[in-house]
Amino acid sequence: xxxxxxDMAVQMQMKGMAQNGTIDCGFFKKYGYDVLVExxxxxxxxCLNLIGVDREYRIWKIxx
Numbered sequence: 001x002x003x004x005x006x007d008m009a010v011q012m013q014m015k016g017m018a019q020n021g022t023i024d025c026g027f028f029k030k031y032g033y034d035v036l037v038e039x040x041x042x043x044x045x046x047c048l049n050l051i052g053v054d055r056e057y058r059i060w061k062i063x064x
Contacts, residue, residue, distance in 0.1 A: 009030075017040055021043070023045055025045050029064075033062055034062055035061060037057050037059050037060075039057050039058065046063075049061045
């Protein structure tokens with residue numbers, strides 16, 4: 001996903017995740033994403049299940 005081409009709420013959530021290391025699970029209820037790829041989370045939210053790692057990136061399945 002190209003962050004600059006997405007909805008402003010998505011951009012703000014990704015910016016917050018990068019800065020704070022957290023994400024709001026409620027965010028995923030509005031958007032139909034199935035997978036999240038990141039390298040900045042500091043804890044595992046209950047809505048994510050780790051499915052893989054590629055170098056410094058973690059790949060998460062979003063649990064609904």
